[in-house]
Amino acid sequence: xxxxxxxxxxxxxxxxxxxxxxxxxxxxxxxxxxxxGLETFYVAKFGPDERGVEAMIAAELNAxxxxxxxxxxxxxxxxxxxVVTYEDRWxxxxxxxxxxxxxxxxxxxxxxxxxTGRSYRTSLARKDPEEMVTEVLSEIFGVATEGExx
Amino acid sequence: xxxxxxxxLPLALAVLTGCAVGNQYDxxxxxxxxxxxxxxxxxIGVIDNRSYVLDxxxxxxxxxxxxxxxxxxxxxxTASGNSLTQDMSESLEVALRNSGYTVTGLQIASADSAxxxxxxxxxxxxxxxxxxxxxxxxxxYMNMTLQFDLLLEVIxxxxxxxxxxxxxxxxxxxxxxxxASRNSRTASAAFETKIxxxxxxxxxxxxxxx
Numbered sequence: 587x588x589x590x591x592x593x594x595x596x597x598x599x600x601x602x603x604x605x606x607x608x609x610x611x612x613x614x615x616x617x618x619x620x621x622x623g624l625e626t627f628y629v630a631k632f633g634p635d636e637r638g639v640e641a642m643i644a645a646e647l648n649a650x651x652x653x654x655x656x657x658x659x660x661x662x663x664x665x666x667x668x669v670v671t672y673e674d675r676w677x678x679x680x681x682x683x684x685x686x687x688x689x690x691x692x693x694x695x696x697x698x699x700x701x702t703g704r705s706y707r708t709s710l711a712r713k714d715p716e717e718m719v720t721e722v723l724s725e726i727f728g729v730a731t732e733g734e735x736x
Numbered sequence: 737x738x739x740x741x742x743x744x745l746p747l748a749l750a751v752l753t754g755c756a757v758g759n760q761y762d763x764x765x766x767x768x769x770x771x772x773x774x775x776x777x778x779x780i781g782v783i784d785n786r787s788y789v790l791d792x793x794x795x796x797x798x799x800x801x802x803x804x805x806x807x808x809x810x811x812x813x814t815a816s817g818n819s820l821t822q823d824m825s826e827s828l829e830v831a832l833r834n835s836g837y838t839v840t841g842l843q844i845a846s847a848d849s850a851x852x853x854x855x856x857x858x859x860x861x862x863x864x865x866x867x868x869x870x871x872x873x874x875x876x877y878m879n880m881t882l883q884f885d886l887l888l889e890v891i892x893x894x895x896x897x898x899x900x901x902x903x904x905x906x907x908x909x910x911x912x913x914x915x916a917s918r919n920s921r922t923a924s925a926a927f928e929t930k931i932x933x934x935x936x937x938x939x940x941x942x943x944x945x946x
Binding site for chain 2: 610612614616618688692693695696697698699700702704706
């Protein structure tokens, strides 16, 4: 009986601990999209975001050798190759952390979403928002690069 | 002893059904952005050609399955109470209006070519968009999967198909989790993507150009 209780206890602890470690990193690119040819971007601020994620995304795109600006307007004031939209979700566990970030690339003329990437990290797998921005953009453009090479 | 049964029975029921009962998704909330901009009049019709609806196994508002703790399936239905194809049609109408077109909904009884021709002829519009849904079903347990089989056609008022685009498959959707609203958003986002890709076909874009 004691052994059974120990087993149940161990199972519960394992379930609780692993439940806190869950990650997903995915992207979905329109096969006809040429991401490598995109050079200029405008990152439109997500309405509820008060942490300046739009600036982080623009900074990472610039670090990748692209030219990116960001702002609160949904449309850029000057022509760009793609508009970037995103959604961030945060959760509290001792401190606030970014639970989920999805980033979309859109056609500036039609708003058509031709590429999307998403990172989801629960508490024990948490990363800084800047790192999540980097991994999502790498996932989007990495997938595109692999597609180009095939 | 009787009181113990009263406690255990609801608990067992809760474990078996969990959050799986009565889930509803809202495809009208889909924010479809199409890869085209144009003007003029378009007819739009969405046909329910799903075998499990046509043979009466499922109602027209059936969207997919949500599985309980023991993999036991429960139907997921539309939040509107309307048929899935009606919700899809509403979402498409909004998307096409946002792309600059004047849109009129078509009532098409079946995927039979005579029924399609009759509907577009009656509409009198030079260009009609017809989406045939042969499969669209989500299934969620540990992950959400989507089975889909869609055919998009641009049809003249004479009933001639001038452009078509098709996709089918089964894939795991990213973003699903616990809670109907989150899963609803995941399912409608998949609809946004699939419809956008169907329209992003040179033949379709050319047929809808001014």
